Amino acid sequence: MKIRFCGATQGVTGSCHLLMTDRHQMLLDCGQFQGGKSQDRLNFDEFPFDPSEVECMVLSHAHIDHCGRIPLLVKRGFSGPIYCTKATADLLPIMLRDSGYIHEKEAEWANKKAERKGQPLVEPLYTVEDAERSLKYITPVLYDQRIEVNDEMHICFNDAGHILGSAEIEIWVKDIDQDRETKIVFSGDLGVENRPILNDPTFIKKADYVIMETTYGNRIHPENAMSIRNLVSVILRTVKRGGNVVIPAFAVGRTQEMIYELNKLYDEDPKMYEQLKDVPVYIDSPMASAATEVFCNNTAVFDDEAKSYIANGDHPLEFRNLHFTKTTEESKHLNEGGKPKIIISASGMCEAGRIRHHLKHNLWDPKSSIVFVGYQAEGTLGRKLVEGTDTVNLFGEEIKVNAEIVNLEGFSGHADRDGLAKWISHFQTDPVVFLVHGEPDSKHDFAEFIGEKFGIHPIVVEQNSEFPLARGEKISGTKVGNTYDYELSDEEIRGLQNKISQLSTSIGDLLNSAAMATGSSMNPEKLIRVNNLIRTLDENQQELQAELLETGGED
Numbered sequence: 183m184k185i186r187f188c189g190a191t192q193g194v195t196g197s198c199h200l201l202m203t204d205r206h207q208m209l210l211d212c213g214q215f216q217g218g219k220s221q222d223r224l225n226f227d228e229f230p231f232d233p234s235e236v237e238c239m240v241l242s243h244a245h246i247d248h249c250g251r252i253p254l255l256v257k258r259g260f261s262g263p264i265y266c267t268k269a270t271a272d273l274l275p276i277m278l279r280d281s282g283y284i285h286e287k288e289a290e291w292a293n294k295k296a297e298r299k300g301q302p303l304v305e306p307l308y309t310v311e312d313a314e315r316s317l318k319y320i321t322p323v324l325y326d327q328r329i330e331v332n333d334e335m336h337i338c339f340n341d342a343g344h345i346l347g348s349a350e351i352e353i354w355v356k357d358i359d360q361d362r363e364t365k366i367v368f369s370g371d372l373g374v375e376n377r378p379i380l381n382d383p384t385f386i387k388k389a390d391y392v393i394m395e396t397t398y399g400n401r402i403h404p405e406n407a408m409s410i411r412n413l414v415s416v417i418l419r420t421v422k423r424g425g426n427v428v429i430p431a432f433a434v435g436r437t438q439e440m441i442y443e444l445n446k447l448y449d450e451d452p453k454m455y456e457q458l459k460d461v462p463v464y465i466d467s468p469m470a471s472a473a474t475e476v477f478c479n480n481t482a483v484f485d486d487e488a489k490s491y492i493a494n495g496d497h498p499l500e501f502r503n504l505h506f507t508k509t510t511e512e513s514k515h516l517n518e519g520g521k522p523k524i525i526i527s528a529s530g531m532c533e534a535g536r537i538r539h540h541l542k543h544n545l546w547d548p549k550s551s552i553v554f555v556g557y558q559a560e561g562t563l564g565r566k567l568v569e570g571t572d573t574v575n576l577f578g579e580e581i582k583v584n585a586e587i588v589n590l591e592g593f594s595g596h597a598d599r600d601g602l603a604k605w606i607s608h609f610q611t612d613p614v615v616f617l618v619h620g621e622p623d624s625k626h627d628f629a630e631f632i633g634e635k636f637g638i639h640p641i642v643v644e645q646n647s648e649f650p651l652a653r654g655e656k657i658s659g660t661k662v663g664n665t666y667d668y669e670l671s672d673e674e675i676r677g678l679q680n681k682i683s684q685l686s687t688s689i690g691d692l693l694n695s696a697a698m699a700t701g702s703s704m705n706p707e708k709l710i711r712v713n714n715l716i717r718t719l720d721e722n723q724q725e726l727q728a729e730l731l732e733t734g735g736e737d
């Protein structure tokens with residue numbers, strides 16, 4: 183068996199790794215390279231494998247740097263299932279259609295220029311139609327569900343707490359001839375503990391090989407609570423000056439977290455609510471509005487705090503004075519002066535989208551504030567602003583930077599160095615660790631840190647490269663893989679017992695409320711939907727019963 187690292191090897195974007203046995207090929211992520219022209223060009227390169235030979239794909243989450251080249255992969259011959267969680271599957275159409283649209287627009291602009299210069303025309307990386315076509319391969323699965331991929335491999339998705347639907351993936355590969363099994367864990371992107379809306383990242387204990395992200399391998403985030411306080415004070419002083427607060431935020435994830443935090447603040451702090459209740463909050467991104475709807479349809483994977491808001495009748499993604507702009511007219515209207523407002527718009531790194539218009543209209547104004555709440559990759563406009571540039575060029579116009587620029591890193595959706603170290607330290611089986619998805623310093627500093635702290639000596643992946651995954655075989659000067667058996671631990675057994683007892687309470691409650699809700703006031707569509715869900719529930723319970731009746735003692 184071999185692993186070929188085909189992306190996110192020199193920076194944080196373009197996540198793409200190929201797992202190969204003699205008979206099967208599985209792709210882990212197929213993300214887009216982002217961050218300036220040099221990165222964009224990489225997207226047009228041939229894949230370092232034949233897409234038509236890849237049997238299936240496993241997708242960690244719906245960020246473009248992890249899924250953005252799926253339409254291209256399909257265009258070049260891939261036709262297998264793309265396994266991902268249900269929430270990721272719901273987000274993908276929004277992400278990929280939007281990405282297809284951006285590629286079409288970019289090609290259009292490039293071609294206008296090329297035409298004038300008499301240069302040859304370019305093709306978009308892929309179109310909205312290509313994106314559409316790739317959606318039929320999406321195969322949604324549940325967290326914690328064992329999926330047989332082929333006769334050699336099975337997989338399981340665990341919550342990574344990074345964005346809605348994000349996953350750490352466990353992959354087991356059977357070696358039939360040798361009668362043994364190798365386990366690979368792919369971290370995807372790891373989230374932060376105690377984040378709003380999302381569950382904490384899952385700690386996994388067993389693996390032979392771990393492929394792990396290191397976005398913040400050498401950084402420590404400030405306390406989250408402090409960032410919320412900071413955000414509030416920026417809002418208050420900006421409003422006092424009579425300016426606007428412009429927040430570039432990823433349409434998926436960060437935007438909903440901002441809505442959630444503001445709702446929570448208004449809820450818990452009546453004094454603050456009094457001061458801010460007349461400051462309108464605009465979500466000015468069609469994609470963010472669509473993504474917020476996906477969040478509302480996937481409350482099942484929310485964390486306990488968010489679920490308790492819903493149980494108490496306060497939807498955590500709604501509050502008074504929150505507006506979703508729909509048309510470009512409405513969007514333009516936001517820049518026609520008027521009272522101070524909060525504008526949350528995409529893209530998060532200011533590379534595209536409506537945010538660039540809001541920057542044009544607010545950057546020059548010393549009364550306004552631009553608040554960054556997420557990671558700004560090298561080469562992006564966001565990074566330039568965070569690093570203190572004096573002027574920027576927007577729509578062919580030079581704009582002076584007079585607005586207050588604030589960087590609130592505590593809102594990051596990525597685990598910091600200590601979070602990453604905690605995650606890797608939970609493995610009890612001394613796995614071989616590959617570090618990817620980080621800038622070079624970040625990977626090296628993290629490798630040094632976990633070497634000193636835990637005696638873990640990872641392999642720092644620095645370029646597209648291939649490694650054999652054969653247990654017992656030396657794959658670097660420092661590390662030899664270990665063997666272990668797959669005896670069930672007490673903890674695993676207790677885990678299942680806990681789940682069963684939780685489920686028995688919630689199923690009782692659920693059936694009671696279903697019985698109460700079923701009446702003549704129910705509309706026909708709802709009746710059909712509820713009926714279908716009840717049928718699935720019934721099938722599942724019959725399957726479970728059959729499983730339990732079978733004599734145990736499987737090998």
Ligand SMILES: [Zn+2]
Nearest residue numbers: 243245344371
């Ligand atoms: Zn991500």
Ligand SMILES: [Zn+2]
Nearest residue numbers: 194245247371
């Ligand atoms: Zn990522």
